[in-house]
Amino acid sequence: MLERSRVEELYERYGSLVYRRAHRLLGDEQRAWDAVQEVFMRALKHEREFRREASPTTWLYRITTNYCLNVLRDAARHSRKLRDQNIPGPAAPGPAQDPDTRLAITALLAKLPKDLCEIAIYHHVDRMSHDEIASVIGVSRRTVGNRLKDFQDQALALLGPAVEVFS
């Protein structure tokens, strides 16, 4: 377990970036606080892994992104299930968009592989460079480029060429 003073220090230094990131991806204050809690609990629980990280920012970006992605994918699956039964569900979390864009993103998150969604978020939402994405997920720049291409191809196949993904 991380020492209390160490956790306090991490929270002081990195709490705002985790919150900002979660709020941006989930579009909801309450869910963003849940994310902050979950991410720091994981830091407590996975001390060894965390200590090995040269850059806590990198580790926290990844954990926060994956946590939010799971929340969004769960919500997307849930609302699809409700729609299949003609039951209007609550609004899924996520930043406010027009209904068409929202539906498109929901479909993508629910149906495309999670690793592709993660990279797409870094690229299209965070505007990170390929080098930065490569450093966060631990792959080569070339792999980043290939996966972004896979994401684009699959998204277009799913939604049709008229839809601009994460515009």
Added chain:
Amino acid sequence: MIATNHLSDFAFDRLMTGELDGTDQQVALRTHIEGCPVCTQRQNDLARGAQAFAALSAARRPPSLRMPGAVAAGRSWWRPPARARVLVGAFITAGMAAAMVVLAARPGGDHDRHVKGGPLKLEAFVKRTDGAIEGLLPGSRLVPGDALRFAVSAPFDGFFGLVSADAAGNVMSYLPGAATTLLAVPAGDGRLVDGSIELDRVLGNERLVAFLCHRRLDISQLLSTVRSALASAAGDPKRMDPVASPAGCVSTTLWFEKVPHP
């Protein structure tokens, strides 16, 4: 590559948290920011956001960061109550389910397994007015202003409600709070319920009655059940146990005593 040459938030975050201190990258980024009004503005915005977060998070700081000793390990923190005796955010979120890391730190915990077929279990945690947090045992002495949070172990996928009966004859819904129908709860062990309740000034014994039902009943049915039980116990919540459950429901109870501030 991204078309813009402006820095990403990731780069700002590494810079502003000091991870790049003393590196060539730090120098390069600082030089860029000095010559780029857009990035200067973004840096200022992020700095303001960090300050706002620090102010907001003071009330939400994990108790693990405040509490001394062994109890500090991995506890969830508390959301500020909106008003006395009203549950804040009276629902169980996926996020809070994940927060069961909290409970895994308890001695003897076995919180990853399902408890299908087992009993309904209600656990309560009290945050004292001095910030200390402890598990609530039957008969614990609490004071007005103490805050409660709950964890539920549900033996089946069902609908959950939590009703309180106090020494003044008040019977009220803690969960689902202001809503009229019970909350959907999946089967599972030690699921933390979102939100907290701040105890009011009514002193004496108080009993919490948790119900898990196969159907989504109206909370009024549970309130009626508890009122009857309280009447049968001559108005003493401590004597209410066991409480008969509506058909299709199981229940469990927990009582405590509310005393004046010392």
